[in-house]
Amino acid sequence: MGNKTNKRTISNVRRPAASAAAHARISVADALFTTTQQRVLALLFGQPQRSFFTQQLIELADGGRGAVQRELERLQQSGLIVQSTLGNQKHYQANSSSPVFAELCGIVGKLLGPADILRDALGSMANKVQLALLYGSTATHRDTARSDFDLLLISDDLTLEEIYEALTPAEKRLGRPINPTLYTGGEFRKRLERRNPFLVKLLAGETIPLMGNKDDFIAAG
Amino acid sequence: MTSSPLDNLVRIGQLKLEPPAQAEFDGLVRSGQIRLTDAGNLSLSLESRFDLAYNAAHALSLAALRWHGYRSESRYHVFQCLVHTLGLKAAQWRVLDQAHRKRNLAEYEGDLDVDEALVEALLRVTQTVAASVVALGPVPIA
8 A cells, every 4th residue: 555655755746845845945844853763664665575684774774773773673563563573583573563654755755756866866966967767677566676767868968887886875875676667868769769678668567757858859859 | 805795795605715817808809899899889779788898797797706716606796895895886886787777678578678767878878887806906825
């Protein structure tokens, strides 16, 4: 049920919100949560079907051990997350029987979801990116904890190395690899004309816009 | 000439220890440089340039690994070790990682779909690898 909420919020409602956020002095996520809280919530409620080791959460959240452990303690005591012990390791997972489980998944999906993290990572080169789309299993919400994030980027100025560089922090936060495919505007249009199977399939499937609008971009050609 | 991350890979069976040989090193470097030059030939198809650049990257990366006294039959491990053998940047190694996955899709599933950005990045990274391998100098004598 959390996923259904995510799907709707990330792909549609997000767009007007993004333009409003451009004028905001502080992001909604920053107003509501500290950085550590954001990262811990993004992991636990962004992948509510997955359980995490303490050490894994500390590494993925990229926060101090003490700060992350304090958050986990509070979340567990409030019943928002559940803890189980496997061997001598503690596991944490979002508690699906909590009365605000669906709402938290929704908030995380909307404010701290992969799309936001990726958009944030690409932010420094926004003026050089004509179009950025998330596609594949993570866009259709059929992803597992091991799925990669597949990204299509169109830019006439960026190199693949620069993109990998910019995406490194996002990969760390998401805990999963990001696979970018980079085209120039010209190459994108050439592939579209030749009905390139990969591109046709990608555009026919569900995508999440990160930057630019695919219909506008195609129409502008 | 042992660096510990590489020795750890020997311990888990991903690399083998084998003293370097100058003739083999020179052969790999030469093979890599020839292919790298040809990969820059714009009159060839993008697919052929990709193949040449990929094979150049592999020969040069293997040369670096052999210089340090290791060997691997796995192309993936040979590329992965570049961070240790030549101090390659993570973003550069990821370009080789993507090229390797594309090459495997082509080789084993008949699906070759390379793009200009990848081929250009692959050429730049392979040039960096070539320069760093040459800068290693003669193989160390045991």
